[in-house]
Amino acid sequence: MGISTEETQIIKDILAHVEQGTTDMQPELMRNPVSTYTDPDVLAKEMDTLFRKFPIIMGHSEQLPEPASYFTNDELGVPLLITRNNDGVVKAFMNVCRHRGARLTDGACGKVKTFSCPYHKWTYDLNGALRGLPHAAGFGDIDKGDLGLIELPAFERFGLIWVRPSASEDEIDIDAWLAPMAEQLGGLGLESHTVFKAWSLDRKMNWHLALEGFQESYHFCGAHEHTACSAYLDNQSSWVDKYPHVRHSVPLPTIEELKGKAPEDWQHRPYFMTQNYLFPCNYVQVMTDHVYIHTIIPTGVDTCIFKCMMLIPEAPQSDKAERYWEKNYQVIRTVFGEDFEIGENIQKGLNTGANTEFLFGRYETGLQLGTKAIHDALDGRLTA
Numbered sequence: 001m002g003i004s005t006e007e008t009q010i011i012k013d014i015l016a017h018v019e020q021g022t023t024d025m026q027p028e029l030m031r032n033p034v035s036t037y038t039d040p041d042v043l044a045k046e047m048d049t050l051f052r053k054f055p056i057i058m059g060h061s062e063q064l065p066e067p068a069s070y071f072t073n074d075e076l077g078v079p080l081l082i083t084r085n086n087d088g089v090v091k092a093f094m095n096v097c098r099h100r101g102a103r104l105t106d107g108a109c110g111k112v113k114t115f116s117c118p119y120h121k122w123t124y125d126l127n128g129a130l131r132g133l134p135h136a137a138g139f140g141d142i143d144k145g146d147l148g149l150i151e152l153p154a155f156e157r158f159g160l161i162w163v164r165p166s167a168s169e170d171e172i173d174i175d176a177w178l179a180p181m182a183e184q185l186g187g188l189g190l191e192s193h194t195v196f197k198a199w200s201l202d203r204k205m206n207w208h209l210a211l212e213g214f215q216e217s218y219h220f221c222g223a224h225e226h227t228a229c230s231a232y233l234d235n236q237s238s239w240v241d242k243y244p245h246v247r248h249s250v251p252l253p254t255i256e257e258l259k260g261k262a263p264e265d266w267q268h269r270p271y272f273m274t275q276n277y278l279f280p281c282n283y284v285q286v287m288t289d290h291v292y293i294h295t296i297i298p299t300g301v302d303t304c305i306f307k308c309m310m311l312i313p314e315a316p317q318s319d320k321a322e323r324y325w326e327k328n329y330q331v332i333r334t335v336f337g338e339d340f341e342i343g344e345n346i347q348k349g350l351n352t353g354a355n356t357e358f359l360f361g362r363y364e365t366g367l368q369l370g371t372k373a374i375h376d377a378l379d380g381r382l383t384a
């Protein structure tokens with residue numbers, strides 16, 4: 001099967017860079033104020049905008065394996081109850097009872113026919129409708145239709161579950177939103193992958209510091225000198241601006257073997273790690289044979305959650321396969337650990353006044369593109 005026109009072009013660009021000793025460059029240096037990482041007012045605006053008005057990846061389809069499955073999540077600061085209804089459609093609600101606000105379900109995940117509030121037993125179905133309340137006479141002629149759970153826009157696309165964690169009237173056209181990435185995401189077949197590991201880390205760093213680690217490859221031979229450095233070409237990456245998303249392709253050294261082959265015989269995936277930024281805080285990081293999904297969520301001006309899933313094409317069928325994936329998992333945890341250690345140490349120095357701005361170099365293309373898109377959203381020029 002041939003590769004896409006875009007992937008052919010990415011390979012051509014990289015081979016040209018290898019030939020000429022160049023890399024993708026932005027026209028200008030960019031300066032980013034350090035207050036981005038320290039100012040509580042900036043964070044408050046980011047929470048209200050980036051983390052309320054845009055779709056965020058909350059899981060993989062496998063986490064809702066059948067109708068009546070559910071899972072809960074509080075990491076965004078909004079208690080979420082995410083379900084698959086009897087028609088198989090993914091729904092998201094605030095995990096908050098409409099009577100007097102009790103947390104509707106405390107389970108992490110499971111399967112239920114209805115959700116029954118632990119406080120006074122108001123009961124809701126999988127579509128969030130209020131089905132029953134004990135001693136209803138005490139509530140006069142209230143309209144049960146007005147007292148369903150507060151529903152949030154939820155979508156299942158490319159094997160991933162996306163939620164917009166606010167209930168405003170504004171609609172999201174998720175297909176239009178993901179359209180710039182659809183060809184690539186569609187080709188991954190993530191819906192038939194399985195979650196090998198899922199983990200969430202609390203890190204002592206502003207969320208941007210975690211985000212920025214995936215937007216350039218300039219740091220690989222510094223931060224990852226003994227790990228990822230030798231696995232990729234040094235600082236020779238390609239970026240495709242898929243506003244507000246970004247496709248960041250990091251070539252493996254073996255790509256040079258394509259030089260002598262005709263483009264119609266090229267393969268793409270064995271030669272790249274692709275770090276796809278999906279605005280505002282999601283990554284789909286495509287390795288040669290598996291995929292990581294990251295979601296980065298602020299929990300304070302100097303703390304964040306790094307949430308990750310490792311997706312593999314099929315559940316390991318042998319001890320050998322299990323060991324292979326486990327080894328990959330251990331490597332990625334080590335590499336991410338190197339990034340986080342640097343990020344947490346940056347955070348420690350932010351309030352020293354040593355820097356009033358950070359420099360995003362011309363190689364650090366993903367940083368520049370991602371930061372511009374974030375500013376567009378905060379200034380009202382970008383909506384989902």
Ligand code: FES
Nearest residue numbers: 097099100117120
């Ligand atoms: S708070 Fe849920 S039934 Fe009263």
Ligand SMILES: [Fe+2]
Nearest residue numbers: 213219223339
């Ligand atoms: Fe890194």
